[in-house]
Amino acid sequence: MYVIGTAGHVDHGKSTLVQALTGIDPDRLEEExxxxxxIDLGFAWLTLPSGREVSIVDVPGHERFIKNMLAGVGGIDLALLVVAADESVMPQTREHLAILDLLGVSHGLVVITKKDLVDDDLLGLVQLEVEDV
Incomplete structure (x- = not known):
């Protein structure tokens, strides 16, 4: 099984992305x-057209829950770094990326969410900032 983990700033759409990809809401706690x-790790899964199974670990983005994020990304094969277009790169984006680097996670994808909230010019600036991170 291939394991993917989310990463990124709070409220940038990590859980929404996981639900869009899998149909499973990773936020299962009433408080969440x-x-x-x-707040806590969320889990979802999907089967690729090839038949390969993929597990997704959704981690919290809030700085108060960084211990939970660390627990979730320890054994992942690939990271989905989520950046919201309306906020661009934020402190937890950088912190999560640094943690992934320290843990040796060398494969990843950047997903820019909330693109419907910005115009094309701002989206271009966000893309440039993401490339610089």
Missing amino acids: KRRGMT
């Missing part, structure tokens, strides 16, 4: 739903 943010 009430507060609208991930």
Whole structure:
């Protein structure tokens, strides 16, 4: 099984992305739903057209839950670094990327979310900033 982990700043759309990819809401705790943010690790899975199974670990983005993030990304094969277009790169984006680097996670994809909230010029600037990180 291939394991993918999310990474990125709080409220940038990590859980929404996981749900869009898998159909599974990774936020399972009542408090997470009430507060609208991930607190503990969430899990989802999918099967690729090739038949290969993929597990996704959704981690919290809030700095108070960094220990939970560390627990979630320890054994991943690939990271999905999520950056919201309306906020661009933020402190937890950089911190999560540094943690992934320290853990030796060398494969990843950048996903820019919330693109519908910005115009093309701002989106271009966000893309440039992501390339610089």
